[in-house]
Amino acid sequence: MHESQIWFDQGVALYEKSEFRDAVTAFDKAISLNPAMAEAWNNRGLALFQMERYNDALASFDRALAINPGYQNAERARRIASDRLQDQNSGKNTGLSIPTHNLPPMLSAPPGNDLNFKSGKSVIPVLAFVLSLIIPGWGQWYTGRAWTGLKFLFIVVILNLLDYTNEEFLNKNLTLCAITWLFFLIIWLYGGFEAYTVAKRIRSGELEFTGKSRLFWIPVLVFCIGMLAFVVSIIVKSLLILSLHL
Numbered sequence: 001m002h003e004s005q006i007w008f009d010q011g012v013a014l015y016e017k018s019e020f021r022d023a024v025t026a027f028d029k030a031i032s033l034n035p036a037m038a039e040a041w042n043n044r045g046l047a048l049f050q051m052e053r054y055n056d057a058l059a060s061f062d063r064a065l066a067i068n069p070g071y072q073n074a075e076r077a078r079r080i081a082s083d084r085l086q087d088q089n090s091g092k093n094t095g096l097s098i099p100t101h102n103l104p105p106m107l108s109a110p111p112g113n114d115l116n117f118k119s120g121k122s123v124i125p126v127l128a129f130v131l132s133l134i135i136p137g138w139g140q141w142y143t144g145r146a147w148t149g150l151k152f153l154f155i156v157v158i159l160n161l162l163d164y165t166n167e168e169f170l171n172k173n174l175t176l177c178a179i180t181w182l183f184f185l186i187i188w189l190y191g192g193f194e195a196y197t198v199a200k201r202i203r204s205g206e207l208e209f210t211g212k213s214r215l216f217w218i219p220v221l222v223f224c225i226g227m228l229a230f231v232v233s234i235i236v237k238s239l240l241i242l243s244l245h246l
Contacts, residue, residue, distance in 0.1 A: 007026050011040070
């Protein structure tokens, strides 16, 4: 079972015991592990509603709807929370009592959970390591971590720019060159090791896997375009040679 699911279930159990503050904390833990879990945002909003924190509840329902625009429970809960907030404000000003509403039921399990996560058994740690060595950040994209991969790629690009600047404008200072390449080697190897370690944890089920990052396919696309261009150039050259002999 994924760790986010464990915290989600704990939040539901706490909510059912009317321990709403602790339920919010549990749902926060689930959300920190899987921010795309709309059901956790919705249930967090329900717990905040019970604590009469209507503005915060509305914000949680909005996040749930941003992830899943067709989420009917969140839509209904948001309407009720909005009405309750208006009634509360009116009650403060006029002394009127706040009417009660029936909230939609809390979900005991995310119905879209199978869509949010994919089997980590398809992740190959050695492949993640090799991809990261070929292109810094590619192994991170393979394990679904776009920003981490971009960070590795950005650092390597900066180091290459420093090396170019050193060679073109600083008469190739040997000390600076050695430092730059040492950092490059460290980042290059660490990126591969980090990708391998994370892939291994995903494969064992310790970490959640939501699929490859979209950035993963950019090098694949570039490679395919390059191969296509190479094949086309060979065909064109062959046709030109053939036409010269006719």
